Amino acid sequence: MNAVTSPLAPGASRIEGTPMVEMRDICISFGGIRAVDDVSVDLYPGEVVGLLGHNGAGKSTLIKILAGAYKPDAGEIRIKGEKADIANPRDAKRYGIETIYQTLALADNVDAAANLFLGRELMTAWGTLDDVAMEAATREVMGRLNPNFRKFKEPVRGLSGGQRQSVAIARAIHFNAKILIMDEPTAALGPQETAQVAELIKQLKAEGIAIFLISHDIHDVFDLADRVSVMKNGKLVGTARTSDVTKDEVLGMIILGKSPPGALAGPGAAAD
Amino acid sequence: MTDTTTTSTPIPAAPPPGSPAAKPGSRPGSAPAAAPTSFIGALEIDVRFLGMLGALAVIWVVFDILAGGTFLTARNLWNLSVQSSSIAVMSTGMVLVIVMRHIDLSVGSILGVTGMIMAVFQVSTLMPTFGFNHPAVIILTLAAGISAGAAIGALHGFVIAYLGVPAFIVTLGGLLVWRGAAWAVAEGKTIPLVDDNFKLLGGGANGSVGEMWSWVIAVIACLAIAAAAVQARRQRQRFHFPQKPVWAEFVIVIAGCLAVIAATLVVNAYTLPPVLARRYAEAAGLTVPPEGIAISFGFAIPVLVALAVGIVMTFVTNRTRFGRYVFAIGGNPEAADLAGINTRRVTLAVFALMGALAAIGAAISTARLNSATNAQGTLDELYVIAAAVIGGTSLAGGSGTIAGAMLGALVMQSLQSGMVLMRVDTPYQNIVVGIVLVFAVWIDTVYRKRIK
Numbered sequence: 001m002n003a004v005t006s007p008l009a010p011g012a013s014r015i016e017g018t019p020m021v022e023m024r025d026i027c028i029s030f031g032g033i034r035a036v037d038d039v040s041v042d043l044y045p046g047e048v049v050g051l052l053g054h055n056g057a058g059k060s061t062l063i064k065i066l067a068g069a070y071k072p073d074a075g076e077i078r079i080k081g082e083k084a085d086i087a088n089p090r091d092a093k094r095y096g097i098e099t100i101y102q103t104l105a106l107a108d109n110v111d112a113a114a115n116l117f118l119g120r121e122l123m124t125a126w127g128t129l130d131d132v133a134m135e136a137a138t139r140e141v142m143g144r145l146n147p148n149f150r151k152f153k154e155p156v157r158g159l160s161g162g163q164r165q166s167v168a169i170a171r172a173i174h175f176n177a178k179i180l181i182m183d184e185p186t187a188a189l190g191p192q193e194t195a196q197v198a199e200l201i202k203q204l205k206a207e208g209i210a211i212f213l214i215s216h217d218i219h220d221v222f223d224l225a226d227r228v229s230v231m232k233n234g235k236l237v238g239t240a241r242t243s244d245v246t247k248d249e250v251l252g253m254i255i256l257g258k259s260p261p262g263a264l265a266g267p268g269a270a271a272d
Numbered sequence: 273m274t275d276t277t278t279t280s281t282p283i284p285a286a287p288p289p290g291s292p293a294a295k296p297g298s299r300p301g302s303a304p305a306a307a308p309t310s311f312i313g314a315l316e317i318d319v320r321f322l323g324m325l326g327a328l329a330v331i332w333v334v335f336d337i338l339a340g341g342t343f344l345t346a347r348n349l350w351n352l353s354v355q356s357s358s359i360a361v362m363s364t365g366m367v368l369v370i371v372m373r374h375i376d377l378s379v380g381s382i383l384g385v386t387g388m389i390m391a392v393f394q395v396s397t398l399m400p401t402f403g404f405n406h407p408a409v410i411i412l413t414l415a416a417g418i419s420a421g422a423a424i425g426a427l428h429g430f431v432i433a434y435l436g437v438p439a440f441i442v443t444l445g446g447l448l449v450w451r452g453a454a455w456a457v458a459e460g461k462t463i464p465l466v467d468d469n470f471k472l473l474g475g476g477a478n479g480s481v482g483e484m485w486s487w488v489i490a491v492i493a494c495l496a497i498a499a500a501a502v503q504a505r506r507q508r509q510r511f512h513f514p515q516k517p518v519w520a521e522f523v524i525v526i527a528g529c530l531a532v533i534a535a536t537l538v539v540n541a542y543t544l545p546p547v548l549a550r551r552y553a554e555a556a557g558l559t560v561p562p563e564g565i566a567i568s569f570g571f572a573i574p575v576l577v578a579l580a581v582g583i584v585m586t587f588v589t590n591r592t593r594f595g596r597y598v599f600a601i602g603g604n605p606e607a608a609d610l611a612g613i614n615t616r617r618v619t620l621a622v623f624a625l626m627g628a629l630a631a632i633g634a635a636i637s638t639a640r641l642n643s644a645t646n647a648q649g650t651l652d653e654l655y656v657i658a659a660a661v662i663g664g665t666s667l668a669g670g671s672g673t674i675a676g677a678m679l680g681a682l683v684m685q686s687l688q689s690g691m692v693l694m695r696v697d698t699p700y701q702n703i704v705v706g707i708v709l710v711f712a713v714w715i716d717t718v719y720r721k722r723i724k
Contacts, residue, residue, distance in 0.1 A: 067610070068612075069609070069610055088612060089609070089610050089611065089612040090612035093612060099610070101610065103606070103607075104607075105604070105606065105607035105610045105611070106604065106607055107599070107600040107601075107603035107604045107607050107608060107670075108603050108604060108670070109599060109600075109602065109603035109604075109670035109671055110596070110599055110600060110603060114596060114600070115607075118596075118600055118607070118608070118611040118613070119608075119611035119612040119613050120612075121593055121596060123593075127592075128591040128592060129590075129591050129592065129593065129596060132507045132508060132510060132511055132513070133511070135511070135513065136511040136513075139511075155603075
């Protein structure tokens with residue numbers, strides 16, 4: 001099960017091997033505003049990287065580029081060292097990139113199974129939707145994530161926040177994700193459900209899945225992440241291993257844009 | 273069949289905390305659901321659809337009383353079914369358009385122009401080429417009309433999806449453009465149809481299938497209803513899902529069959545007038561007994577066309593990827609985009625389909641009038657939209673059913689037909705229809721709020 005060993009095993013001084021994802025010098029503008037300005041981040045197998053920053057710092061835009069929702073104006077994405085051409089969400093999924101969006105991105109008027117398989121429906125031999133097979137798969141994966149879930153026939157609009165969240169998570173992990181992007185995954189959850197999501201992240205990480213964890217709240221991320229990359233005003237302030245910096249230092253990165261000595265400063269770091 | 277499940281192999285191996293170590297092979301999510309609480313709940317029927325059937329029954333009974341027993345006659349119900357067909361066909365497409373949060377105001381004009389194209393093509397090209405009543409004439413006439421309709425719809429869809437012009441504006445433009453085009457096709461002349469086979473699409477004594485074939489169709493329909501129920505049960509058995517109680521299955525199948533049989537009895541009870549029946553029988557070489565002969569109309573061909581369209585469209589919405597995407601886009605366009613669905617292509621396809629259905633509507637209504645005029649289908653867009661909306665299609669997008677819209681078309685036509693029988697003048701008919709439309713949507717809004 002744990003065939004993939006984390007390159008960030010405790011005590012490892014340096015990251016080794018090829019990164020699962022490299023985003024290099026990514027730029028994107030919307031109507032003259034540089035939402036993401038020359039940002040480079042990377043992510044290794046079995047690693048959790050927290051992407052931090054204020055609301056509007058450009059985190060969600062950056063990961064939407066990786067997820068194929070936006071096309072960058074400049075920069076390149078490498079998956080396992082090879083240049084990846086991600087023009088749309090389907091391409092991203094082909095590279096094993098799955099995304100849990102902040103908005104969850106669920107179609108409220110159809111049921112859990114339809115959402116889970118949206119865009120990759122199971123079909124019968126006659127080319128029709130195999131709803132029973134999809135429901136069976138949904139029951140299986142939901143049984144693992146949220147054993148009390150029973151509303152398989154109901155449109156997801158009738159589900160609670162936590163249930164909707166588990167549908168969105170189920171969709172991301174059901175298709176053998178290698179790279180998981182979680183945009184504020186606990187924003188809509190209560191304390192108990194938040195703890196469950198944290199456990200799930202640890203578990204997926206142990207299986208060698210590389211995870212980008214996006215949050216504006218450092219407390220959500222600091223204990224789970226191996227490294228944090230901080231963005232401010234569309235620029236990268238810096239990247240640091242969580243073992244090398246304190247929470248206060250990371251907070252300084254987020255608020256002041258100041259890169260501490262333990263971090264690798266990015267182009268967005270404030271000059272002293 | 274079984275290989276469809278292989279892609280669903282589990283990913284996270286260990287259960288998250290809180291789930292008591294799921295044993296291998298156990299199906300955590302598939303424990304039998306709680307027993308259905310109510311009679312209706314056990315039957316799993318759409319309550320809204322049931323409500324509409326009730327409303328239709330009330331309308332029919334009230335009109336029958338007000339119109340002195342002339343409404344609930346075999347003749348009137350048969351006519352009602354024929355008059356509803358064209359709008360019913362188009363309303364199935366309008367459901368998908370509205371589900372995707374769009375609107376199509378141009379269907380009446382598309383009906384006009386495609387009807388005109390079919391008539392002119394038939395009279396000026398096909399007839400001289402193939403000769404009188406050659407089977408190729410009806411086939412090529414329909415092919416030309418449906419292709420033209422689909423092309424017009426696709427053009428609208430292209431401008432809406434790829435150029436980003438709102439559907440309201442594009443189809444409002446289309447309403448004017450294609451109405452003008454209908455005039456331009458024959459410079460305003462009325463074109464009489466020549467092909468007798470094509471005229472069958474309009475109904476009438478010849479355009480009906482007769483008593484025997486009506487029963488054949490009824491038996492096939494009943495068998496199909498039963499087969500569908502058995503098939504659904506088998507599918508659910510395959511994965512050990514909770515099943516509907518057996519008595520509920522029987523109730524549904526029997527109710528469905530009774531409805532089919534009742535409809536067949538009604539259309540067969542409508543017989544040709546004695547003089548025509550005698551002439552028809554003599555022409556067919558039958559010996560006519562002295563007390564006269566009863567020749568039933570049976571199901572009208574346009575009604576069968578409409579039912580076939582309804583079945584195909586229901587299949588498309590419920591059982592195909594395309595239908596699933598239409599609803600997903602209507603529910604949350606952004607989510608559909610992020611799921612990798614090509615929303616633009618689906619939008620274009622929906623408008624093309626709407627155009628093709630408008631052409632089928634045109635075939636029915638031109639055949640019924642035996643000619644194409646450039647005013648044909650005027651205001652039909654509003655009846656089609658009203659039928660879809662009365663049938664429970666939400667203008668906010670994301671919800672609606674084909675069967676509901678077709679029933680909505682029948683409700684609209686019942687109102688008009690009833691008022692004609694009551695000798696209400698046309699302007700007053702419009703007043704009533706307008707009020708009923710607003711009232712029906714208000715009731716629906718109240719219903720939706722309550723179930724939330």
